[in-house]
Amino acid sequence: MLAPLIRATQALSLTLGLATAAPAQDWHALGTGIGGTSPSMGVFATTPHATELVAGGDFQQAGGVPVNSVASWNGSRWKAFGTGLGGPVEALAVYNGELIAAGAFEFAGSKQVNNVARWKAAKGKWVPMGSGLPGRVQAMVVWNGKLVAGGYFTGSGRKVYNRIAQWDGSNWKPLGSGLDGQVMALGVHGTDLYAGGFFNSAGGVPAHRVARWDGVQWQAVGQGADNGVGGYVYSLASFQGDLIVGGLFFSAGTMAANNIARWDGAQWHPLGSGTYDVTGTGYVMALAEHQGRLLATGHFQTAGGTYVNNIAAWDGGNWAPVGSGLGNGGFSNEYGFALAPWNGELVAGGIFAGPGRYIASWY
Secondary structure (H helix, E strand, O other), X not given: OHHHHHHHHHXXXXXXXXXXXXXXXXXXXXXXXXXXXXXXOEEEEEEEEOOEEEEEEEOOEEOOEEOOOEEEEOOXXXXXXXXXXXXXXXXXXXXXXXXXXXXXXXEEOOEXXXXXXXXXOOOOEEEEOOOXXXXXEEEXXXXXXXXXEEEOOOEEOOEEOOOEEEEOOOOEEEOOOOEOOOEEEEXXXXXXXXXXXXXXXXXXXXXXXXXXXXXXXXXXXXXXXXXXXXXXXXXEEEEOOEEEEEEEEEEEOOEEOOOEEEEOOOOEXXXXXXXXXXXXXXXXXXXXXXXXXXXXXXXXXXXXXXXOOOEEEEXXXXXXXXXXXXXXXXXXXXXXXXXXXXXXXXXXXEEOOOXXXXXXXXX
């Protein structure tokens, strides 16, 4: 009688162990990934839309399906958005339930859209948003009920934007007098809009590479010697109550900070020893929060002194690798450019040959 009881107890313990063990996370390809003939081929933006994941960039195929710069993934296959867009997509957003794509393209099919377009699902085609924007768009975000776009565009005559504009549902309008250099990143932190890029002033106020718009005027992030960062900003995020700034820089205010820093509302702080590349750089190109951690991707071998291969996770105190990272490892010229939580997964896009072709999902 004792032996069967022992076996039954062992079986129950094994069953409970299997039931509670968490499956190991790893990188997974999204079908056969992205393809094409563009010399700058890659995935530069990702966003959830409805139940699907949308990827934008410079490519002509997705999973073997002919596409033009934008495609969606439903978990098992890729599909096109009509005839696509006539140039690289640098930014994606969802505004009032509709997908918005922006970048460097004049046409969507035969329709002139000027660098930004809205997907009209009921008609299965891209449509203009007013007269569009007069130059390359690098970033978009929804803030205070408005769609905000930033990039290289300036404008002329009665339509001067100076690298940032807001869409109110029918027209593009400037945000104050704009910025004196390119906007590469937009983000929302608290109730305010933040812009990052290559500028030194915002609305006429000295603002070194990062600035805050409160709905009325532009303001610097930090005063005096603490004003902004000493380099270039490519990414922004909000994490654990702080503004996170990523890019290519070696100082934030008066603090040494390697390519990533946090602003707590009063002063700058480094995130450990930051990111590093063998060339002495360590670009942080995209940021996202996923499962309670901050994810950073770009072009760097190490984060916090640990080998991570172009993507790393910050838990508030330490950096850690995310599996084997993105790319072939070593010192290859591969980048992560986009991050998006989707369907419980983290999707990364960029220019890399593995673990997926230009796009992969962590789960």
